[in-house]
Amino acid sequence: MRRSVVRLAVPMMLFALLGPAIPGVAQAAPPTGSIADTIDWGPCAPEDEAPERVVCGELEVPVDWSRPGGSTITLALAKLPASEPSRRIGPLLINPGGPGGSGVDFAYGAGEAFSDTITDRFDVIGFDPRGQARSNVINCDLDAVLEQSNWQYPHSAADYAKLRAANRELARTCRDLSGPLVKYVDTASVVRDMDAIRAALGERKISYYGVSYGTMIGQQYAELFPDRIRAMALDSNMDHSQNIRDYQKWETLAMEGSFLQFTAWCDRTPECALHEQGALAYFDALYARAEAGELIVDGVQIVPEFVVSLVFMYMYEPAGWFYLAEDLIYFGNGGGSEARKRGEPTPYGYLPVMCSDFRFDVGSYQNVRRLEKEQNRLAPHTRLSPIAWTDLTSCQNWPYPVTNPPHRLHASPKLPPILLANSRYDVATPYQWGRSLANQLPSATFLTYDGVGHGTYWLSDCARAAIDTYLIERRTPPKNTHCPAVFPESPVTLKSGPVNPLTPGLRAGTAG
Structure with a gap:
């Protein structure tokens, strides 16, 4: 870079x-x-x-x-x-x-x-x-990025304090590596x-x-x-x-609704690898195993939020749903993991923009927990939207002002x-x-x-x-x-016409 x-x-x-x-x-x-x-x-x-x-x-x-x-x-x-x-x-x-x-x-x-x-x-x-x-x-320190990711789903006041400290430290590394542009x-x-x-x-x-x-x-x-x-x-x-609540609400409902479209498609599509087992029941059981600390993939304990994030990425483009079903089975059977490199600058321009454009600060952990419970009630299967939730949590204690505040x-x-x-x-x-x-x-x-x-x-x-x-x-x-809606018909179906350049990960195009 x-x-x-x-x-x-x-x-x-x-x-x-x-x-x-x-x-x-x-x-x-x-x-x-x-x-x-x-x-x-x-x-x-x-x-x-x-x-x-x-x-x-x-x-x-x-x-x-x-x-x-x-x-x-x-x-x-x-x-x-x-x-x-x-x-x-x-x-x-x-x-x-x-x-x-x-x-x-x-x-x-x-x-x-x-x-x-x-x-x-x-x-x-x-x-x-x-x-x-x-x-x-904008480059930030990869160690700081990964440390922040450890606390994006806080489960206690102590976790939340660590999240706030990690966010502040991440912003410092972005400023040190990239200069004052991080604020603009x-x-x-x-x-x-x-x-x-x-x-x-x-x-x-x-x-x-x-x-x-x-x-x-x-x-x-x-x-x-x-x-x-x-x-x-x-x-x-x-x-x-x-606002904060509507941002979370509509993203959470979008996650749940998109996922239920996938499970309904799988139920009516014999080529889907989870067709016989039932995709919704399989996912719920997989999530329960992760929640109980019992989902181990190649010796690594998988947290439930990671399972939801896997599903989230496949919701960008239904043509990949055959592979989502296979990946869920792969996780259920305990297959593979990837190592990540640490301790080097990494492009990370997403967060400085989001924290400049939206007012996400919610104050105390009690407010975070209350908001999380609201999302869980809205989405009994997927619980919340990974992208909306990490937008919110990653901007807590961000040191720079919201220079482009939300407005109609x-x-x-x-x-x-x-x-x-x-x-x-x-x-x-x-x-x-x-x-x-x-x-x-x-x-x-x-x-x-x-x-x-x-x-x-x-x-x-x-x-x-x-x-x-x-x-x-x-x-x-x-x-x-x-x-009209278009759904994939078989794993070998190839779409004609222009090629979709969007990649899963962040909003349209930021796998970084």
Whole structure:
């Protein structure tokens, strides 16, 4: 991974185009007509082995947008130029989620991830958000990361005290290894970076496709820069207005609901390895063994939270459910484990973003325990959402302020029609979040995929066609449009069409 570098002085031309960055206020667009593209596009890093036609570039932006003349960081960008230049619409900026997903890698794979109709007509441009991948990646000490992971599910006041101490120590290592940027990676800062990219491209307006955490970037761009959007498709939406209880509630119900879709599918699918035994009963028994301290895999005691986390990862993409059934049997039979390397810097940009964007502090252990019991009642099988719970616990005692606090979007009448899409059963970004967001954006049309998974564009031909049509023609589907669910039919079934770039782990694209 690249070393973090801080340079001086934002280019004055760029600052003149953007104006001073005042929180909550959209800045004026550049004058009619556009300047030339000021990004110096050229060959990508040799070690990246970028696909043919993809070019790369860089852009300097302020570390702190309230001090645009201060220290800067370098954003990494990649572009797949439109394959039909004579029919080019303009730039389509993309983000694969995270926080932590690489927009550069997303652009590298754009030829496989998107339909030809998109790559024919758009320059597809991805950028690594500040603190991620090639854009001054935030590194933290791996020992500190692993120590924190030991306490993310506290079972006593003593455990909670250790969690708080581990969180504070982890943040210290991030600051020591990565510098002051760790305090300036909130989504509002990323949004201003994206508008700096727009200005550097010489475009009055941009099109945007964001998935998962990438939808928060799009939402806040729409809030701050409503008149700079040509088209915006937001897929698998987060909702920045969520309070602590609702954040946990909807994520927990999404985990339970997605899992029950898996067990029902397994019951009606003879090829599922747990078809005869019953997937729900098998999982409940496995969880009970882990809870009793009796689930031993290759000599290692497996805690119940790990069993739920295993299931969680497979809920991103139902095509892998055959392997989930096999993995559960493998655990039940006591097979394999992997050793992990310790004591070295590791990229860990996810947590500094989440702790900057949400108010997760709950105070005492008693409050944590009360919240945990509420989730357990909501989800009698899976108990709670691993991603939501560790978001909450990992931000306790975080030393830096919430610089981009949660709020309902302030939608401008200048916003063009926007397309939102969510799966009915999405383990990472619950359906209710998408519905809530639609209520905050009067210009939005909401598309429902009635199946399971994360990233409707790669789960449903119907959803992909609707998103493609909207991005090209700016024509939204009829209100209340639903796309039918798609379930895997056999272990050898291969999906046709664009390849899903999302990886399980964190929100869409951050296996780191």
